[in-house]
Amino acid sequence: MKALRNYIDKIKPHVEKGGKFHYLHSTFEAFETFLFVPKTVTKKGSHIRDAIDLKRTMFMVVIALIPALLFGTWNVGYQHNLSIGESADIITNFMYGLWYVIPLIVVSYVVGLGTEFVFAQLRGHEVNEGFLVSGFLIPLIVPVTTPLWMVAIATFFAVVIGKEVFGGTGMNIMNPALIARAFLFFAYPSNMSGDKVWIAEKADAFSGATPLGQLMTATDKVDLPSVSDAFFGFLPGSVGETSTLAILIGAVILLYTGIANWRVMFSVFLGGYLMGFLFNQVGGNVYMNDVPAYYHLILGGFAFGAVFMATDPVTAAQTNTGKYIYGFLIGVMAVLIRVLNPAYPEGMMLAILLLNVFASLIDHYVVQANIKRRLKRAKQIAA
Amino acid sequence: MSEIIKIKKGLRIKLQGEADKTVSELSSKKYALKPTDFIGVFPKLTVKEGDKVKAGSPVFFDKYRDNILFTSPVSGTITEIKRGAKRVLLEIKIEADGANEYVDFGKAIPASLNKEAITEKLLQSGLWASIRQRPYSTIANPEHSPKAIFISGFDTNPLGVDFDFILHGKGETFQAGLDALAKLTTGKVHLNLHAQDTQTKVLLNARNVQINKFEGKHPVSLIGTQIASIDPINKGEIVWTVNVQDVVAIGNLFLHGKYEAERIYALAGSEVLKPHYFKAKNGVCIQDMVSNNVTEGKLRYISGNPLTGEKIESNGYIGFYSNQVSVLPEGDQYQFIGWIMPNLHKFSFYRSLFSWLTPNKSYKLDTNLNGGERAFVMTGQFEKVFPFDIYPMQLIKAIMSRDIDLMENLGIYEVDAEDFALIEFISTSKIEIQSIVSEGLEYLRKEMS
Numbered sequence: 001m002k003a004l005r006n007y008i009d010k011i012k013p014h015v016e017k018g019g020k021f022h023y024l025h026s027t028f029e030a031f032e033t034f035l036f037v038p039k040t041v042t043k044k045g046s047h048i049r050d051a052i053d054l055k056r057t058m059f060m061v062v063i064a065l066i067p068a069l070l071f072g073t074w075n076v077g078y079q080h081n082l083s084i085g086e087s088a089d090i091i092t093n094f095m096y097g098l099w100y101v102i103p104l105i106v107v108s109y110v111v112g113l114g115t116e117f118v119f120a121q122l123r124g125h126e127v128n129e130g131f132l133v134s135g136f137l138i139p140l141i142v143p144v145t146t147p148l149w150m151v152a153i154a155t156f157f158a159v160v161i162g163k164e165v166f167g168g169t170g171m172n173i174m175n176p177a178l179i180a181r182a183f184l185f186f187a188y189p190s191n192m193s194g195d196k197v198w199i200a201e202k203a204d205a206f207s208g209a210t211p212l213g214q215l216m217t218a219t220d221k222v223d224l225p226s227v228s229d230a231f232f233g234f235l236p237g238s239v240g241e242t243s244t245l246a247i248l249i250g251a252v253i254l255l256y257t258g259i260a261n262w263r264v265m266f267s268v269f270l271g272g273y274l275m276g277f278l279f280n281q282v283g284g285n286v287y288m289n290d291v292p293a294y295y296h297l298i299l300g301g302f303a304f305g306a307v308f309m310a311t312d313p314v315t316a317a318q319t320n321t322g323k324y325i326y327g328f329l330i331g332v333m334a335v336l337i338r339v340l341n342p343a344y345p346e347g348m349m350l351a352i353l354l355l356n357v358f359a360s361l362i363d364h365y366v367v368q369a370n371i372k373r374r375l376k377r378a379k380q381i382a383a
Numbered sequence: 384m385s386e387i388i389k390i391k392k393g394l395r396i397k398l399q400g401e402a403d404k405t406v407s408e409l410s411s412k413k414y415a416l417k418p419t420d421f422i423g424v425f426p427k428l429t430v431k432e433g434d435k436v437k438a439g440s441p442v443f444f445d446k447y448r449d450n451i452l453f454t455s456p457v458s459g460t461i462t463e464i465k466r467g468a469k470r471v472l473l474e475i476k477i478e479a480d481g482a483n484e485y486v487d488f489g490k491a492i493p494a495s496l497n498k499e500a501i502t503e504k505l506l507q508s509g510l511w512a513s514i515r516q517r518p519y520s521t522i523a524n525p526e527h528s529p530k531a532i533f534i535s536g537f538d539t540n541p542l543g544v545d546f547d548f549i550l551h552g553k554g555e556t557f558q559a560g561l562d563a564l565a566k567l568t569t570g571k572v573h574l575n576l577h578a579q580d581t582q583t584k585v586l587l588n589a590r591n592v593q594i595n596k597f598e599g600k601h602p603v604s605l606i607g608t609q610i611a612s613i614d615p616i617n618k619g620e621i622v623w624t625v626n627v628q629d630v631v632a633i634g635n636l637f638l639h640g641k642y643e644a645e646r647i648y649a650l651a652g653s654e655v656l657k658p659h660y661f662k663a664k665n666g667v668c669i670q671d672m673v674s675n676n677v678t679e680g681k682l683r684y685i686s687g688n689p690l691t692g693e694k695i696e697s698n699g700y701i702g703f704y705s706n707q708v709s710v711l712p713e714g715d716q717y718q719f720i721g722w723i724m725p726n727l728h729k730f731s732f733y734r735s736l737f738s739w740l741t742p743n744k745s746y747k748l749d750t751n752l753n754g755g756e757r758a759f760v761m762t763g764q765f766e767k768v769f770p771f772d773i774y775p776m777q778l779i780k781a782i783m784s785r786d787i788d789l790m791e792n793l794g795i796y797e798v799d800a801e802d803f804a805l806i807e808f809i810s811t812s813k814i815e816i817q818s819i820v821s822e823g824l825e826y827l828r829k830e831m832s
Contacts, residue, residue: 053754170758
């Protein structure tokens with residue numbers, strides 16, 4: 001390690017102020033701090049500090065995403081082979097999936113991090129770790145057949161418009177990964193929905209629609225996938241969203257480390273279930289009559305959104321009370337859109353983005369309650 | 384006796400090198416008064432280099448409140464008046480002559496004096512400076528009548544001192560100090576003790592006060608936490624606080640008619656070879672105490688505890704309000720991919736690391752920031768170590784944007800910088816939150832005056 005450290009120390013003067021390569025300062029710093037935690041010490045205030053930092057926090061989220069990624073990768077191969085009527089072993093399916101998923105990840109990271117580095121350099125900031133997670137999320141929430149250039153444009157759009165214009169990680173209003181997804185959804189709808197996009201090199205005869213897609217167009221009774229298929233994720237869909245089990249493993253990691261807030265996660269599921277249950281009682285269309293409420297939680301992107309997207313601390317409500325309200329409304333809105341809106345088969349993305357916008361309003365009212373309590377206390381004493 | 388107040392939120396940080404319960408004597412010749420210890424004071428000197436002073440002789444006073452005097456802890460000679468940038472007065476150094484001459488302020492029984500007489504005596508002796516007010520943590524205004532006076536009789540800070548030990552044999556003077564303070568408020572004097580750890584009769588049998596018992600993790604011993612759970616400060620209200628050892632000094636003033644600056648300090652921290660308590664006068668130079676009693680290598684000397692203390696040099700002086708000196712290793716080394724390592728030797732509030740598995744282990748923590756400064760990203764963490772009915776993140780942001788109305792509404796009058804020390808410790812963003820809060824309080828104080 002010493003040799004590496006010495007090597008870095010040798011380059012360092014060239015990228016520091018006045019050096020020949022100062023324009024690479026932020027990039028250099030990003031790599032340096034990746035390799036070595038800096039030797040910065042505290043100056044005043046608390047002389048000792050917790051061992052946590054943002055890198056570790058973000059990395060934990062990446063670890064939590066790995067089960068969904070591994071399963072999703074295998075499922076790409078499995079769905080392909082299923083559609084062409086061949087059976088293949090786990091390794092073959094997985095290798096086939098890698099062929100599609102790795103390019104998605106590479107494009108997402110290269111474009112996203114490249115953009116982040118440029119912005120950090122222009123602003124004279126350090127590169128923020130936020131994109132470590134966003135860059136991992138984007139490949140998991142798009143159909144496997146999404147052209148790479150679309151992923152590149154969407155990622156660029158998400159980083160610039162979704163995040164950097166607000167000031168970077170920690171300042172953004174909406175979840176950047178979902179902005180990328182929404183961008184694709186509205187800019188290239190034919191590549192984002194229908195029955196052709198979810199399975200790589202699908203045989204034409206095979207129906208490749210997702211259960212939610214089928215439900216949207218159904219006029220009478222539909223064949224729902226079995227609960228186990230939906231829960232384990234043997235269904236077509238975006239790369240990482242299909243397996244509720246893999247997502248729940250991630251959820252356990254996030255909740256155990258305390259990085260994701262259980263209030264948000266719990267209330268999203270609760271809101272979704274209650275809304276589905278309410279629709280079941282009312283009845284009216286295929287969804288309301290034939291789809292039990294718990295199906296909403298295991299189909300489509302509901303679980304993925306609840307665990308990995310809604311819990312994004314920057315764009316969620318910040319107060320604990322606000323988190324309950326925020327999560328609950330996401331669940332309600334997602335199911336509402338699924339069931340009642342004829343244009344969108346999946347409501348999770350839009351529900352989260354919508355509540356991202358309203359999160360600070362929710363917080364505002366929660367904080368106002370605290371303020372009123374304080375004023376009341378002061379008044380009681382004055383009286 | 385009232386019921387026990389339980390504080391559920393908080394964090395216990397166990398550090399290596401807690402002080403052993405033995406006392407040595409430090410009879411240094413070098414002492415200093417540091418005007419920077421006193422928030423909002425604009426010092427005007429009454430002495431010049433070479434002047435002789437007695438213990439209790441005025442050294443400087445506050446330009447804007449000229450009855451608030453700051454007096455010499457020892458008898459001796461003013462050797463140096465040290466100024467910093469823009470001629471800011473940093474240290475007034477005094478060399479002790481060993482004669483131990485005291486200014487005579489006259490003995491008196493506090494119970495027989497009225498508020499004015501007690502105030503006058505405290506002002507003359509310089510001990511008034513030991514009474515601070517909330518909000519702002521400035522020296523109390525003698526004309527105010529606070530709604531209560533709070534004294535915290537225990538210390539849950541990392542490496543915190545044991546007041547039971549410090550107060551041993553000082554029952555009489557401590558009680559006299561309490562009697563004097565009781566005259567200064569129309570409300571109560573609250574003496575806050577730990578439900579189990581406080582054992583000494585000096586504290587438990589104190590009279591003329593309301594004793595409140597607390598239990599819980601740090602920050603339960605902080606005055607701010609205690610005020611918030613007993614009698615929160617509303618806008619316009621004022622509460623005073625005094626350190627335990629200053630109560631003893633006040634008692635000494637009335638019983639013996641002199642300013643006795645003697646304190647018992649803890650010398651603690653992982654880098655101290657023999658951590659223990661030592662007896663010395665306020666403002667003493669730590670050099671003789673630490674020179675042969677610390678490890679090799681770069682060290683951080685702190686006047687105060689590791690969470691809220693002030694960085695001093697190895698030949699620096701203990702601050703006016705400190706009860707201890709802490710010595711920690713400096714953390715100016717790189718750590719290879721440290722952000723991903725298990726880091727079993729490091730302590731964390733979070734379960735991304737493993738220190739929560741060993742709750743009774745003591746840690747040797749250095750001064751490394753353990754990461755780079757970032758914007759606020761995580762939410763909901765600060766609340767877990769902040770036992771106030773206040774939204775800490777929202778308040779911090781209101782302070783950063785200098786929005787006075789919002790700061791007031793969110794409860795800034797109830798807090799002090801030290802109440803945010805744990806938040807600063809656990810912050811993933813590594814932002815200097817205590818500085819933000821103290822700057823915000825200073826801004827507010829200037830705008831409101």
